[in-house]
Amino acid sequence: MEKYRLDPSKGMEFGLYTLGDHLPDPGTAERISPQQRIRELIELAQHAEQAGIDFFSVGESHQEYFVTQAHSVVLSAIAQATEKIKISSSSTIISTSDPVRVYEDFATIDLISGGRAEIVAGRASRVGLYDLLGYDLRDYEELYEEKFDLLRKINEEEVVNWSGQFRPALNDAKVLPRPLNGSLPIWRAVGGTPASAIKAGYAGVPMYMAHLGGPVSVFKRTVDAYREAAQQSGFDPSELPVATAGFFYAAESSQQALREMYPHINEGMKRTNGQGFPKQNFAQGADPRSVMNIGSPQEIIEKILYQHEQFGHQRYIAQMDFGGMPFDKLMKNIELIGNEILPAIKKYTAK
Amino acid sequence: MKVVGLSGSKVGTKTRTALDYTIKSVTENYPATQTTLIDLADFDIQFSDGRNYLEYEGDTKYVLQSLMEADAIIMGTPIFQASIPATLKNIFDLLPENAFRDKVVSMLVTAGSPKHYLIVEQQLKPILGYMKAQIVQTYLFIEEKDFHRKEITNDDVLFRIDRLVEDTILLTETYKQIREAKEAEYDF
Numbered sequence: 001m002e003k004y005r006l007d008p009s010k011g012m013e014f015g016l017y018t019l020g021d022h023l024p025d026p027g028t029a030e031r032i033s034p035q036q037r038i039r040e041l042i043e044l045a046q047h048a049e050q051a052g053i054d055f056f057s058v059g060e061s062h063q064e065y066f067v068t069q070a071h072s073v074v075l076s077a078i079a080q081a082t083e084k085i086k087i088s089s090s091s092t093i094i095s096t097s098d099p100v101r102v103y104e105d106f107a108t109i110d111l112i113s114g115g116r117a118e119i120v121a122g123r124a125s126r127v128g129l130y131d132l133l134g135y136d137l138r139d140y141e142e143l144y145e146e147k148f149d150l151l152r153k154i155n156e157e158e159v160v161n162w163s164g165q166f167r168p169a170l171n172d173a174k175v176l177p178r179p180l181n182g183s184l185p186i187w188r189a190v191g192g193t194p195a196s197a198i199k200a201g202y203a204g205v206p207m208y209m210a211h212l213g214g215p216v217s218v219f220k221r222t223v224d225a226y227r228e229a230a231q232q233s234g235f236d237p238s239e240l241p242v243a244t245a246g247f248f249y250a251a252e253s254s255q256q257a258l259r260e261m262y263p264h265i266n267e268g269m270k271r272t273n274g275q276g277f278p279k280q281n282f283a284q285g286a287d288p289r290s291v292m293n294i295g296s297p298q299e300i301i302e303k304i305l306y307q308h309e310q311f312g313h314q315r316y317i318a319q320m321d322f323g324g325m326p327f328d329k330l331m332k333n334i335e336l337i338g339n340e341i342l343p344a345i346k347k348y349t350a351k
Numbered sequence: 352m353k354v355v356g357l358s359g360s361k362v363g364t365k366t367r368t369a370l371d372y373t374i375k376s377v378t379e380n381y382p383a384t385q386t387t388l389i390d391l392a393d394f395d396i397q398f399s400d401g402r403n404y405l406e407y408e409g410d411t412k413y414v415l416q417s418l419m420e421a422d423a424i425i426m427g428t429p430i431f432q433a434s435i436p437a438t439l440k441n442i443f444d445l446l447p448e449n450a451f452r453d454k455v456v457s458m459l460v461t462a463g464s465p466k467h468y469l470i471v472e473q474q475l476k477p478i479l480g481y482m483k484a485q486i487v488q489t490y491l492f493i494e495e496k497d498f499h500r501k502e503i504t505n506d507d508v509l510f511r512i513d514r515l516v517e518d519t520i521l522l523t524e525t526y527k528q529i530r531e532a533k534e535a536e537y538d539f
Contacts, residue, residue, distance in 0.1 A: 063406075125403075126402070127406055137400055137402065138400075259538065259539035262539045274405045275419070279534045280533070282539075283537050
């Protein structure tokens, strides 16, 4: 795990992720300015660090209602504003980017941050960027696989010789600057289906699994499939970290947590996805067997520990700022995480 | 309540004719409803390429959004080659898999032969079920002999159109009440 800067003896890592969505608060129907949203993201990372949270990541999305299209620029600002929290993309759309440029950006962020940068590389659930940059959607799979492989090669080799279909060849190319400690942790973003996880396993790369909702048991199958595929490909699964990411919201009671979060999720999904989140499904999110970590701090502690027992993952990443969630509520959540949730999780997962 | 009539083919006129009668029945009997008739023959629709439905442009976007905003959809389809037409299947492919969740969908079918009666059971209903529609079980099957020069000449068909409309509206209202009662229980 050392290669990925993870130390299991300190317990499971706890992180936050934001998609950088810029949606109205359904309570007030108001939208803060893009400037304020970006400032609040930076501030959120600072508060997360102060609360002892291990990891903070920012997503890249190129569509209406999002503000972190230039997510590496935002991460760079976070790198400067913080001192010890790990920072990452979640995810970088590698399919439509040049891996050389992505690597240059993140290696630079790594230097600015003193060795805290990571990359989570995904393939976009939206196609806006394909149109914007002139890529053909029919190359969806191949673009991702080729560019992800190149990104890893640049990470592993100081001098790169490479040729592929979607980018000019690299001949004895040195991609500079190099990260502080020689390489960056690079994760493969997986949408929660076994098929995608199996590909990460075959490649022997860490898996960052995002999920919206559903029972832990279903996602356990995905994690198991990932490790099995890694083993089949000759990798040692115990050397490959797994991260899970999904909805999180803590309040005094699970009922209050559901009540406060639901309008944000539902309205936000309507605008960004075209369909709301059914109440019936959301209500099940409070169940101890659900992957959604919504409830009182004690309930959340129990859920995360149960998930850890099932997944054996090294990092959990919470998404709580979706859909115009007011900043004071985010601060309250960070307080609950820092004071109650984090100490318990660390205590029970440290090996 | 928003009701969309969808005529699922670019070929022929019988499905459209039957849908015209149907939408007329909706507006006459339920004036408070907001109706839209979408005849795929009038639109230039892209083939599905897997993107989110919000990301299509032009006619494709208009048709998909109208369907997604509907409370009830009355779907009209001819039967071609013992099957639903490709134009209609493309609409299903363009939409998300839960597109018809919390929507009522009813069907009317025009066919040249009574031998095609079970195509709806075998092809259309499984798709609608998969996409989470509340299906009006009884559908309307209209044969070629019931039409004459873009008019329906069989009174039995006209009665059945009115009954299909009644069933569609009744189920939509009832389902809405059931859902609201259930959601009120959640207290969030």
